[in-house]
Amino acid sequence: MLGYDVVIIGAGASGLFCALTAARRGLSVAVFDHNTQTGKKLKVTGGGRCNFGNTRVTPENFLSSNPHFSVSALSRFAPLAFKEFLEQNGLSSVEEGHGQLFCRQGAVAVADLLERLCQEAGVHFYMNARIKNIERREDFRVTYPGGTVPGKNLVVAAGGLAWPQTGSSCFGYGVAETFGLDLIEPRPALTPLNMGQGWQMAALSGISLPVRIQFGKTSFEDALLFTHKGLSGPAVLQISSYWQQGKPVVVNLTPDQSPEDILAKARGTKSQVKTVLGKLLPSRLAAMIAPPELGAKPVAQLRKEELAWLVKRLTAWEITPKELAGYKKAEVTAGGVDTKAISSKTMESLGVPGLYFIGEILDVTGHLGGYNLHWAWASGFVAAQSLKESQ
Numbered sequence: 001m002l003g004y005d006v007v008i009i010g011a012g013a014s015g016l017f018c019a020l021t022a023a024r025r026g027l028s029v030a031v032f033d034h035n036t037q038t039g040k041k042l043k044v045t046g047g048g049r050c051n052f053g054n055t056r057v058t059p060e061n062f063l064s065s066n067p068h069f070s071v072s073a074l075s076r077f078a079p080l081a082f083k084e085f086l087e088q089n090g091l092s093s094v095e096e097g098h099g100q101l102f103c104r105q106g107a108v109a110v111a112d113l114l115e116r117l118c119q120e121a122g123v124h125f126y127m128n129a130r131i132k133n134i135e136r137r138e139d140f141r142v143t144y145p146g147g148t149v150p151g152k153n154l155v156v157a158a159g160g161l162a163w164p165q166t167g168s169s170c171f172g173y174g175v176a177e178t179f180g181l182d183l184i185e186p187r188p189a190l191t192p193l194n195m196g197q198g199w200q201m202a203a204l205s206g207i208s209l210p211v212r213i214q215f216g217k218t219s220f221e222d223a224l225l226f227t228h229k230g231l232s233g234p235a236v237l238q239i240s241s242y243w244q245q246g247k248p249v250v251v252n253l254t255p256d257q258s259p260e261d262i263l264a265k266a267r268g269t270k271s272q273v274k275t276v277l278g279k280l281l282p283s284r285l286a287a288m289i290a291p292p293e294l295g296a297k298p299v300a301q302l303r304k305e306e307l308a309w310l311v312k313r314l315t316a317w318e319i320t321p322k323e324l325a326g327y328k329k330a331e332v333t334a335g336g337v338d339t340k341a342i343s344s345k346t347m348e349s350l351g352v353p354g355l356y357f358i359g360e361i362l363d364v365t366g367h368l369g370g371y372n373l374h375w376a377w378a379s380g381f382v383a384a385q386s387l388k389e390s391q
């Protein structure tokens, strides 16, 4: 039976980078995936442009029930480390808003590069492989229809549940539970928010504007997009990771302007409310944000309560979504393998030596903007550094 130093489950972002790093250290590595191609999700990241990282990565860009877990790995894999890796291998990058780093040659080029370098480093791929069983004796044994493959170390890089069309499955969570690890309940994150039947703003579908959106103490400034089902756009995706069912998000539609000042100035004129709103907001939104009777009133005639209502509507509009749009529309899965039983330095299970978890399967969820791929690289890298050779 052919045995490996490392068997990795998942040929996605974290699994490929871990495989490459381990193979370059001289370890023998096998990678299993039930997809027929490697990096299937990686190839669609960033709308095909691969937002592979961010110049401003800090632990504060990640949600976890164990908030300090990411500190060690992030300190050992610098924000620009993957950018440098791409450059060393003939690809280049561009920095866009909010420090986001994209690969100029696109996501497919990144995935192809990782697979090619893995092949050159001697990684063996077992693709289209349905794993039937994993057991642990003195080593780990992965059984698939083609046989049983032993590995001294087992790295679970099977990702989360988002975008099932790219091969996402709950397999990795099952492996974690089999070996006695706890799960923080997985949930869709970086997803649109649905408003349910009778969404009053459905007619605004397609309108986008810069907003500040808040849930509890967390807020983001970015674009909000009205859709026929509810709210989307980067600001909404970001807040969806924090939102809790039944509670409102608070939207400031004019984060860069003061409607109080603008309305106060308009009181000395004959302007109607709708005219002033039209200067602050996209016209279709301006026409719907206040009831028609209020919109038709001259600002000078507004009662104190009407003025206060209007300012609140513009700067602190409370919207209670019905639900998250779900895994089919989510970029990532929040929750996952509870990190309390994982070493933050190596990603190895504290209770099961040789068993590692990397990437999105862990209860570490990045903000929008390249953070999730950075976590995939960083966690894969530190795990690969600590993997041990067979005796």
Ligand SMILES: Cc1cc2nc3c(=O)[nH]c(=O)nc-3n(C[C@H](O)[C@H](O)[C@H](O)COP(=O)(O)OP(=O)(O)OC[C@H]3O[C@@H](n4cnc5c(N)ncnc54)[C@H](O)[C@@H]3O)c2cc1C
Pocket (backbone or CB within 6 Å): 009, 010, 011, 012, 013, 014, 015, 032, 033, 034, 035, 038, 039, 040, 041, 042, 044, 045, 046, 047, 050, 051, 052, 053, 129, 130, 131, 157, 158, 159, 160, 162, 163, 166, 167, 168, 169, 170, 171, 172, 330, 331, 332, 358, 359, 360, 361, 369, 370, 371, 372, 373, 374, 376
């Ligand atoms: C549409 C979209 C766009 C995104 N864009 C960005 C972006 O631009 N920047 C960013 O930072 N993040 C982005 N993300 C998130 C990012 O892609 C993921 O966080 C990242 O790919 C996670 O890496 P991973 O290795 O943990 O999991 P994955 O890349 O999902 O890899 C997991 C692998 O495990 C395999 N697998 C699952 N179950 C089994 C099984 N039973 N047997 C064998 N193999 C199995 C899967 O087939 C898959 O190949 C995006 C996500 C989506 C859905």
